[in-house]
Amino acid sequence: MAKRKGEEAAGYRREDEGIQPPYLYPDYVATRLRAPKEPLIILPRTLSDTTGPAYGRGPVGELDDDLTRQHSGEPLGERIIVTGRVLDGDGRPVKSSLVEIWQANAAGRYTHRLDQHPAPLDPNFSGAGRCLTDGEGRYRFVTVKPGAYPWKNHLNAWRPAHIHFSLFGPAFRSRLITQMYFPGDPLFEQDPIFQSVRDEKARQRMISTFDLETTQPEWALGYRFDIVLEGREATPMENPR
Amino acid sequence: MSPEPTPSQTIGPFFHDALLDRNYSELVSLDHPERIRIEGTVYDGAGEIVTDAMVEIWQANRTGRYNHPADDREDLSLDEDFSGFGRSGTDAGGAFSFLTVKPAPVPGPGGELQAPHVMVSVFARGLLRRLVTRIYFPDEQEANAADPVLSSIEDQELRRTLIARDEGDALRFDIHLQGDGQTAFFEF
Numbered sequence: 374m375a376k377r378k379g380e381e382a383a384g385y386r387r388e389d390e391g392i393q394p395p396y397l398y399p400d401y402v403a404t405r406l407r408a409p410k411e412p413l414i415i416l417p418r419t420l421s422d423t424t425g426p427a428y429g430r431g432p433v434g435e436l437d438d439d440l441t442r443q444h445s446g447e448p449l450g451e452r453i454i455v456t457g458r459v460l461d462g463d464g465r466p467v468k469s470s471l472v473e474i475w476q477a478n479a480a481g482r483y484t485h486r487l488d489q490h491p492a493p494l495d496p497n498f499s500g501a502g503r504c505l506t507d508g509e510g511r512y513r514f515v516t517v518k519p520g521a522y523p524w525k526n527h528l529n530a531w532r533p534a535h536i537h538f539s540l541f542g543p544a545f546r547s548r549l550i551t552q553m554y555f556p557g558d559p560l561f562e563q564d565p566i567f568q569s570v571r572d573e574k575a576r577q578r579m580i581s582t583f584d585l586e587t588t589q590p591e592w593a594l595g596y597r598f599d600i601v602l603e604g605r606e607a608t609p610m611e612n613p614r
Numbered sequence: 615m616s617p618e619p620t621p622s623q624t625i626g627p628f629f630h631d632a633l634l635d636r637n638y639s640e641l642v643s644l645d646h647p648e649r650i651r652i653e654g655t656v657y658d659g660a661g662e663i664v665t666d667a668m669v670e671i672w673q674a675n676r677t678g679r680y681n682h683p684a685d686d687r688e689d690l691s692l693d694e695d696f697s698g699f700g701r702s703g704t705d706a707g708g709a710f711s712f713l714t715v716k717p718a719p720v721p722g723p724g725g726e727l728q729a730p731h732v733m734v735s736v737f738a739r740g741l742l743r744r745l746v747t748r749i750y751f752p753d754e755q756e757a758n759a760a761d762p763v764l765s766s767i768e769d770q771e772l773r774r775t776l777i778a779r780d781e782g783d784a785l786r787f788d789i790h791l792q793g794d795g796q797t798a799f800f801e802f
Contacts, residue, residue: 394623401742406662410793413801414799416800424685426672427699475633485628543684550744551622569742
């Protein structure tokens with residue numbers, strides 16, 4: 374069915390189309406007691422949500438975008454460059470906006486104290502990074518490819534390799550936390566978090582692409598991951614005072 | 615043609631080192647004359663505390679102005695050192711806390727004023743998307759009654775979940791993700 378512009382403005386249901394995951398997705402066991410059951414209330418568009426944290430001005434350290442240089446030595450693993458553009462719902466670049474990432478090390482272990490997976494920690498890898506997008510909405514991180522890791526959702530459950538991304542975008546409405554996956558991962562089929570996005574094309578948008586242009590000879594493989602945030606930029610007409 | 619959005623995925627349990635490496639929960643200094651503390655506990659559908667959630671707030675300042683270019687009402691003063699943004703993890707007791715100031719009313723969808731409120735995002739393992747809610751203030755009965763968002767909620771019990779409770783030294787805003795007394799959540 375064709376979408377009409379007016380339906381979007383009225384907040385049509387991305388979830389119903391399978392573009393966004395539902396709150397309750399029983400295969401992902403943790404959703405069962407955390408998904409709200411009351412229907413969501415449509416929030417009219419006001420300054421409260423067409424504005425948002427100008428968090429992009431927060432302090433970003435010089436080495437925050439290079440996860441391979443945050444310690445005295447280099448981390449083990451496959452060195453990679455992850456880059457892409459952050460766009461708003463109109464396809465315009467989101468400039469000077471904070472991008473935060475976190476990930477497991479090459480062995481599939483997070484530095485987090487609650488990660489009990491018996492894979493080695495890497496003293497040269499913390500797995501946390503941040504940067505600001507440039508004038509074209511572009512971000513770039515140097516890191517190592519994260520390993521897959523087991524979790525207890527179901528028998529023999531393994532998460533496909535992924536990097537967590539946190540983005541603010543231009544407004545409260547555009548706030549997004551997502552995960553970037555790697556092409557061709559054999560674990561996609563059995564991962565309920567990935568599969569919770571029911572639309573095949575939408576799932577593909579969470580998978581980075583190998584990019585030879587980003588790849589640097591004799592040094593690091595390149596992956597490209599563009600991110601499109603929900604919500605269109607408010608015009609003055611939509612912001613009555 | 616507009617590009618299609620990137621889907622949301624859960625924050626998972628391991629975000630603390632990346633997202634909470636500094637204290638983002640104090641929007642004003644501890645000795646600010648108009649400081650208020652907002653605190654609460656996050657509960658799941660079994661009534662158990664949620665110890666691995668992250669709560670973010672976004673609000674206008676004391677004059678009702680948002681620190682953002684889209685709010686160009688220059689007749690209202692802007693506190694340059696008040697960003698309006700805060701972030702708190704939940705601790706071993708499921709609790710989060712913010713030190714901030716009470717925002718003034720801001721314009722509503724039809725140009726009328728909205729009652730003072732704070733926008734809230736909740737992230738957690740088991741939430742494939744963030745949950746969005748609002749904190750309203752208990753000493754604003756009249757403004758709350760006229761607020762276009764609050765009054766659009768017909769279920770009184772659900773509406774009441776959006777109004778913080780005055781506990782003297784703090785405002786309490788517990789978040790119930792599911793079940794009895796579930797907090798009202800919004801979508802855009």
